[in-house]
Each structure stands twice: as structure tokens, then as C-alpha cells.
Amino acid sequence: MVISRKQPFASSSAATTTPSPLVVQGKRISRIVFIALLLDILSFTIILPLLPRSLEAYKTRESNENTTLLRWILDNISLLRQLILANAPKSRFLQQGTRADLVLLGGLLGSVYSLLQCLVAPVIGRAADRYGRRSTLMFCMAGNIIWTVIWVFSSSFEGFLVARIIAGLSEGNVQISTTIIADVTEPGSRSHGMALVGIAFAVGFTLGPSIGAYFSRMNLDTLSPVGFAPFATAAMFSLALLLTESLYLYFKLPETLDFRTPKKPLADSSDTLVDSQSDEETRPKQPCGISTRTARVLRRLNLVHFAYLFFFSGMEYTLTFLTHDKFDFTNLQQGRLLGFIGIASTLLQGGYVRRVKGKSAHRDKSLVAQGMLGCTIGLLSIAFCCIAHDKSVDKPDARATKPSMWLWIGALGFAMASATVVNCLNSMVSLAGIADRDTGRRLGDFRSAGQIGRALGPMFACSLYWLSGATTCYLVGAGAVCAITLIFVALVPADTSLLKRQQKQE
16 A cells, blocks of 8 residues: 555656656757757858958969959058048057958958848748748758858959858858757747857857868968869868768758647548648748737847947957057967957856756846846956056056956956857747747847848947047947946846737737
């Protein structure tokens, strides 16, 4: 009798502690997405340290031609730089002449890439909702492979520019990865899953540039009559990573569009039409419209994303100008600073973001606010670093040219922001809406808004930096991010999943 009483209790306890098959499968798919995304970001970041040197190599190759596209672009950038330099004579960066022109051209290419992403992100999101996540992701992988192949053989700047345009139009891996994670994770663990995307980003941006620099030492120009791009070995390694990722996704990744839709058992042929009609009736349909409140909150999240990335990406872009102008950082010192930000961001996401307890929605809003506050403190710290430098610049001692601790506090603030804000905003957007089948659309529109900020922010920040000085630039950035934080806290509800439940009741 004693045993018979305890058995039901034991089985009940096991039932409460054993995860459901859906949860187990979701974790497995999340791991697949993480590995694939890490390969993708490593491939994407390989080109970053090589971009200015690639442009310099193209300029050298076309030095005897005066009618090339590259010559025309550089001539116009040079005129713009001289105009800015007339109002900012103390800028050591702008005084570098043609080297500064190449860096500015690299920034311009980055802005064009972000603008293309802004245009294509909503299309990719809607395609993922209509044709499936896996099919859309494989289509994007095909585009990534095509542009990398063109990069390998782009012996002229025009070919390289075509490759970058295709890259901007086909890069949807990050967007679809966040959508897949939203499909397979429970609302309560959504931000934990989104943190995997942030970790992949941080690791990729820490290791990828170093890999690119390593392979750049191998020159293929003298080994083959076929015209190769500058640093073609790095491009080939990037292509190998993309091919590996594509094969991995093809064999490992299942479709997740209907991950939570129960599948009915097959019936005999006479009932096939009836079952098909029943599936169409019970399957969540694409929304033809959303409630006013839901639309308003999604618009606010999109505007917050745009405004935040407008200032964050701009200030981040000017950081390398600051360390060169004020402290004469070498490439190695620049790499150490950026590596510090990447490693700190990885540790914060793995050791803090994924361990924060509490209700998912409230945790997301709290982490976004914490990340924005960290960004504000970081920008203020960099402004203080500039003030301290300007005060000591006339002193003869050697410390006048060394960065103070404020620079590293600022870098830590950047790492905190990178670890929290965008990933948790993604989680909040994925929890709002009518049905899970429109997640791609919502995340696509959200990413599009952010990419506009990434495209325009560096232009604004660089103009402010060169015309008004570094201190003013970072003080304005700190004030703007602080204002965005207050607006976010005041106007965006913590639990966006309530919008979905309320609309279903309507």
C-alpha cells in the first residue's frame, strides 16, 4: 500500500520536470541556428579589416586610368573632405589626405549596404511567412555564395561594387535566424534564445577580422593568369565558410513556420479534401489588419530601434577616428579596443543576460533600459576622456597622449549596449502581433527601421565630430540616447505578448 501511494506522486513529479518534446526540439533547432549564424558572421566580418586596403589596391591597379568609377568617387570625396577640413583644421584624420578618402569611401559602402538591407528586410520577412523560414534562408544563402564568388574574381572596383550590392540584397540570415528562434522558443524563454544571436555576433566580430587579416597575407596575383580580387584568399575562405553553412542548414535545419501548429494524422483518400479544408480553417492566417493598439506599439518599437541605432552606430563608427586623432592608436591598439568590446559583450550575454530571472516581457524591457543606460554612461565616459585629453594636451609629460580609464569605461558601456538592446527589442517585437505566422513580417519591418539608422547615423556622427569636435559629438550622443531611454520606458509596455492575447479575444 505504501508503494502504491508513492508511485503517483513520483510520476507526477517526473512529469513536471521532464521537458516536453516540443521544448527539446526547440533547443536543438536553436543550437543549429546558432552554429550556422556563427559561420555566417565569421564569413561576413572577414572583409571588414580588408576593406580600406582593398580599396587602396583597386586604386593602385587603376592609377593609370582617369575615367574609372573609383577615380570619380574618390575625386568627389576629396572635395568633400577638403570642404570639411576648412572648418575642422585640427582633425588629424582628415589631414591624412587620400588615406582618409579611402576610409570615407569604406564608410559610404557600409551605408549603401545598410540602405539595401533596409529595402530588402521587409520583403525577406514576408517571404519567410509565406514560403517558409528554411526555403527563404536557403535562397539568401545562394545570394551570399554568389556575391562571394564575384568578390573572389573581382579584379576591378566595379566588380567589387556589384558584389557588395548583391550582398546587401541577399543578407537575410540574421533576420531569419531571429524569426526561427522566435518560432521555437516559449515566450518565457524568448530573450534567452535571442541572446544566442548576440553571442554569435560578439564571437564573430571578435574572431572574424583576425581571420581576415591572417589570410590577407597570402597573395594569388602572381600564381594564376585569372584576375583575382585583392586578398582573394580571404574571400575564398569566406566562401568555404558559406558553403559549409549552406550544407549544414540543408541537412540539419527543419522548417519552423508551423512549429507550434498541431499536425493531424493522415486519413483515407476519401477524407483528404475535408481534412485539407479543416486545416485551412484552423491554421492561423496572415493578418489582413492589426488592432490600433498593437500597431501603435509596433511603430513605437520600430522608431526606438531606428533612433537608438542612428546614434549608437554613429558614435561607434567615430570611435576609431577618436582613438586615432586623440591618442594616435595603431591598428593593433584599435584591434585590442574592439576585441575588448566583443569579448565583454560575449561574457555579458552568456553570464548575465541569459541568467536574468523574471517574467520574460518585463525582463526584456528592463534589459533594454539597462543597455541604453550603459550606452549613455559609455558615451559620457568617452566625452570625459576627450575633456581630460584636451586639458592635458599642452602639458609636456607623456601621459598627455595616452587614453585615460574613461575610454575603457566607455568601451564597457558599448559592450553592455551590444549585449542587450537589439536582442531584447527583437524579443519584444516577436511577442507582439496577431499570430506566430506573421513573425517574419514584424521582424522584417523592425530590422528595416534599424538599418535606416545604421545607414544615416555614421554620416551624422562624422559630420558632428569633424565640425564641432569629439567632446560635443559624444555629449550630444549621450543626451540623445538618454532621451530615447526615457521615451522607451514611458511609452512602450513591458508585456507586448498581452497585445496578442487581447487582440485574439477581440
